[in-house]
Amino acid sequence: MVPKKVLLIDDEAAFTQLVKLNLEKTGKYEVRVENQGAMGLSSAIQFKPDMILLDIVMPDTDGSDVAMQLSENSMTRDIPIVFLTAIVEKEEVDDNNNVIGGRKFLAKPVNLAELMRCIDSSVK
Amino acid sequence: MDNSEKKTGCFNACDFRRLAEISGILVWVTDSDGRYIYVSREVSDILGIEPREIMGRSVKDFLFFGPEEKYAVSIAAKLSAREAFSRLEIEGRRKDGSQVFLEISALPVSDDRGCFCGFSGIVKDITGYKQAENGLRSNQEFIKSIIQNSAVATFVITAEHKVIYWNRACEELTGIKASEVLDTNMHWKAFYKSQRPCVADIIIDGRAADMARLYPVQSRSEFVEGGLHSEGWYINLGGKDRYIIFDAAPIFDADGSVVAAIETLQDITESKKAQEELAEAYRQLKVYQAQLIQAAKMDTVGTLASGIAHEVKNPLAVILQGIEYLSRNIPFDNEENRMVLGFISEAVGRADRIIKGLLDFSSLTEMRIESQPLEAVIDSALLLVKNALDRKKVRVVKNLAPDMPPAMIDRNKFEQVLVNLFMNAVDVMSEHGELIIRGYGSAAGLGEDADSRAAVLEIEDNGPGIPEENLEKIFDPFFTTKRRRGGSGLGLSIVRNIIDMHGGRISLNNRVGSRGVIVQMVLAV
Numbered sequence: 001m002v003p004k005k006v007l008l009i010d011d012e013a014a015f016t017q018l019v020k021l022n023l024e025k026t027g028k029y030e031v032r033v034e035n036q037g038a039m040g041l042s043s044a045i046q047f048k049p050d051m052i053l054l055d056i057v058m059p060d061t062d063g064s065d066v067a068m069q070l071s072e073n074s075m076t077r078d079i080p081i082v083f084l085t086a087i088v089e090k091e092e093v094d095d096n097n098n099v100i101g102g103r104k105f106l107a108k109p110v111n112l113a114e115l116m117r118c119i120d121s122s123v124k
Numbered sequence: 125m126d127n128s129e130k131k132t133g134c135f136n137a138c139d140f141r142r143l144a145e146i147s148g149i150l151v152w153v154t155d156s157d158g159r160y161i162y163v164s165r166e167v168s169d170i171l172g173i174e175p176r177e178i179m180g181r182s183v184k185d186f187l188f189f190g191p192e193e194k195y196a197v198s199i200a201a202k203l204s205a206r207e208a209f210s211r212l213e214i215e216g217r218r219k220d221g222s223q224v225f226l227e228i229s230a231l232p233v234s235d236d237r238g239c240f241c242g243f244s245g246i247v248k249d250i251t252g253y254k255q256a257e258n259g260l261r262s263n264q265e266f267i268k269s270i271i272q273n274s275a276v277a278t279f280v281i282t283a284e285h286k287v288i289y290w291n292r293a294c295e296e297l298t299g300i301k302a303s304e305v306l307d308t309n310m311h312w313k314a315f316y317k318s319q320r321p322c323v324a325d326i327i328i329d330g331r332a333a334d335m336a337r338l339y340p341v342q343s344r345s346e347f348v349e350g351g352l353h354s355e356g357w358y359i360n361l362g363g364k365d366r367y368i369i370f371d372a373a374p375i376f377d378a379d380g381s382v383v384a385a386i387e388t389l390q391d392i393t394e395s396k397k398a399q400e401e402l403a404e405a406y407r408q409l410k411v412y413q414a415q416l417i418q419a420a421k422m423d424t425v426g427t428l429a430s431g432i433a434h435e436v437k438n439p440l441a442v443i444l445q446g447i448e449y450l451s452r453n454i455p456f457d458n459e460e461n462r463m464v465l466g467f468i469s470e471a472v473g474r475a476d477r478i479i480k481g482l483l484d485f486s487s488l489t490e491m492r493i494e495s496q497p498l499e500a501v502i503d504s505a506l507l508l509v510k511n512a513l514d515r516k517k518v519r520v521v522k523n524l525a526p527d528m529p530p531a532m533i534d535r536n537k538f539e540q541v542l543v544n545l546f547m548n549a550v551d552v553m554s555e556h557g558e559l560i561i562r563g564y565g566s567a568a569g570l571g572e573d574a575d576s577r578a579a580v581l582e583i584e585d586n587g588p589g590i591p592e593e594n595l596e597k598i599f600d601p602f603f604t605t606k607r608r609r610g611g612s613g614l615g616l617s618i619v620r621n622i623i624d625m626h627g628g629r630i631s632l633n634n635r636v637g638s639r640g641v642i643v644q645m646v647l648a649v
Contacts, residue, residue: 012438012441012442014442014446015438015441015442015445018442018445018446018448018449019445021449022445022448022449022452025449025452025453057434086433086434086437086438086441087434089480089483090480091480108437108438108440108441109437109440109441109443109444109445109472109476110441110444111444111448112445112448
């Protein structure tokens with residue numbers, strides 16, 4: 001089985017490293033981390049992920065700006081994006097089947113099982 | 125031997141003269157025609173006239189006083205009638221014209237056969253005494269005038285408790301006329317329904333120890349030795365309720381014995397009322413201050429909440445991922461490792477719940493308040509806590525009055541309030557507890573408008589109740605009795621904030637007469 005390619009864009013380096021470790025340990029995912037929002041688009045173009053986990057509040061470039069860049073680029077516009085952020089509430093996300101305003105969300109802190117469910121449902 | 129030297133028994137005229145000269149009293153003697161045959165030397169000291177100037181003159185011409193003397197006519201009549209007179213006080217003139225007060229007495233003198241042979245008399249100079257008497261009278265008038273004209277209500281009683289002064293201000297203040305109490309011991313009537321000692325009476329009786337029993341507010345005088353002070357409200361005193369300050373002091377005689385007591389009354393009703401109003405205003409101010417501090421605290425918590433939440437959730441996310449990693453990469457059969465990871469995982473969960481509570485604060489401004497029937501919200505909240513209720517086999521008693529009006533609420537937020545309160549109740553109750561939900565309409569609304577109505581919702585449990593010392597803190601942020609069970613201490617703070625945002629009221633008390641807690645909410649309709 002080919003591992004699903006996941007790009008994780010988040011400024012919290014420790015978090016990204018641990019998520020990468022946890023996901024890759026399962027053998028079902030290949031994870032690339034990117035700790036600078038501004039590099040999100042180029043990483044996506046280069047890595048060609050099956051889906052992107054994207055933080056929103058980042059110091060250099062806001063996650064919503066990165067999402068816009070991705071949607072405006074023909075090479076990345078079809079890659080599913082899940083916002084993985086602390087600015088939403090778990091209940092808020094759960095009540096809306098992870099979708100708020102047409103976008104898919106996951107609330108931090110998230111456990112591995114939830115994360116995997118979300119990735120799997122996002123990648124066809 | 126002349127007539128004046130006739131023997132009278134063994135006492136002769138010479139003896140009489142010598143006695144007169146050493147007596148220091150003006151002695152005079154006339155013959156049967158009323159002519160002076162003896163005047164002692166004192167006449168010179170008293171009137172400045174030499175005896176020889178008088179000798180031989182008739183009493184009709186000279187009797188030590190001038191023609192203006194009021195007794196002149198009656199004395200002349202007595203002399204004519206040869207009658208005695210005794211200790212008549214007359215006003216005379218010295219030779220130099222100065223005034224002199226005299227006391228004159230006279231006896232008709234008879235010979236051995238009973239024939240009238242003249243008058244003998246004495247004259248005493250009582251000028252000094254009269255002046256002292258006049259001075260004393262004048263002093264008494266002065267003292268009376270001071271007391272009478274004092275603007276401070278004052279009365280004075282004697283050692284026998286008889287009222288001797290009751291001034292005009294006292295009449296005005298008490299409504300009791302001086303004529304009603306002077307020379308009586310009924311002064312208590314002005315202040316009390318039945319007889320009891322006034323402060324002045326206590327001073328007269330020397331029973332200062334009785335003060336504490338008779339007067340709730342009392343002390344010894346700061347200014348007068350032996351003086352006493354009391355104060356208090358007196359109902360219908362002189363036609364109105366008054367707050368009176370009484371100060372009484374002893375009056376001593378020259379020997380230091382208490383001969384009277386003076387008592388003053390000061391009506392400080394207005395300043396007392398002002399003082400009480402000020403105290404009430406100060407108390408209110410403290411309440412408002414406490415509310416302001418509370419509001420500021422809440423506001424601060426709310427403001428901080430959204431900022432902190434994001435910053436804290438990210439490290440929590442790291443910790444959670446770290447736990448996930450370690451739980452898969454440490455020896456699975458190591459019980460200790462698993463226990464430690466379990467503790468960390470629980471702590472992350474608790475921290476996450478605290479953050480969620482904080483965020484609830486910051487989201488309170490987004491309220492959509494509409495008129496909603498409360499029963500529907502209650503049912504929906506009960507549904508959300510059904511599992512917890514069932515687990516503890518809690519019996520729910522819903523008692524909603526048919527006339528309970530719909531309330532002005534944000535349905536979601538109020539549901540959050542109810543869930544929180546229901547869960548608190550379930551947590552503290554043992555199995556087979558009873559949750560009572562009571563609702564009714566109240567005529568006593570929330571505002572000052574007499575017509576305003578309100579919906580009242582009460583939630584009762586039969587748990588152990590809350591220690592009295594914790595009741596005040598129960599709505600404070602981070603105060604919890606469930607810390608060990610993962611309580612964030614924000615639940616009831618959020619509940620109160622939500623109720624406050626609705627303009628409602630919430631109170632939490634222990635039930636009277638049975639175990640448990642009753643939470644009452646009053647909501648606008």
